[in-house]
Amino acid sequence: MITQTERLIIRPFTEQDCEALYLMNSNPAMLKYIPSAAFTSREQAVELFHQVIQGDYQQHGFGRWAVEHKADKRVIGFCGPKFIPEFNEVELGYRYFPEYWGTGIGTEAASAALAEFKRFGIEQTIALILEGNLGSEGVAKRVGMHWREQNEFMGHKVNIYAKVL
Template structure:
């Protein structure tokens, strides 16, 4: 376990989370502002878990964290750090299933996550890359004290880069 809040547990992903990863990456509504096609096979989630998430844990000592809803015991999204070599910075990224949008869960998890960055990981600066139009994610970034750093492009999409010193 990484940390907890009143409603959430942030923890490392495990093999048991493949179905949750598949779900959050197969719902088109969730991927509206994510530059990827929806997953269509569970094997894609297994590959993501092993070749990206677990590889980040091995290589960097950190990576995206599963967000588990205490009341249901289910993984409802992710929130956590990922090193982005294109920017030479650690990004705070987050994604949730639609039924949990608009409940303050994004801000709750993001605040808990960045509170762990410096003491647990030695990370003293973070960014968030947010695609144009993603007002929900921009709201989370602002709510946790991030400020607009600049406009840019990433994966051929226009983005706003938010920034925060920790």
């Protein structure tokens, strides 16, 4: 486990989370502001886990973390750091199933995750938020991030929020 809050456990992803990864990456509502194609098979989630998530854990010592809802005993999204080579910076990223939007989960998890970043040698972080994603911008602001600039990422306009930890 990385950390926990009253409602959440934030922990590394395991192979048992591949179904949740598939659902997160195939749900059209969750992908509205994500610049990649929806998954069409569960094998894509297994590949994401082994190639990307585990690769980040091994290469950087950190990566996206599973957010488990204590009451539901299920993974409801992710929150955590990811090194973004295009910017040579670490991003705080987060995504949750729509039924948890507007419940404070995003801010709760992001705040708890940020409190652990220094333990992984992360001194500052950014959030890359696609233009129009007001929910994610709200989370970034509530955890003390400030708008830095507009840029482009994966062919899309993004607002970059930043915070020195």
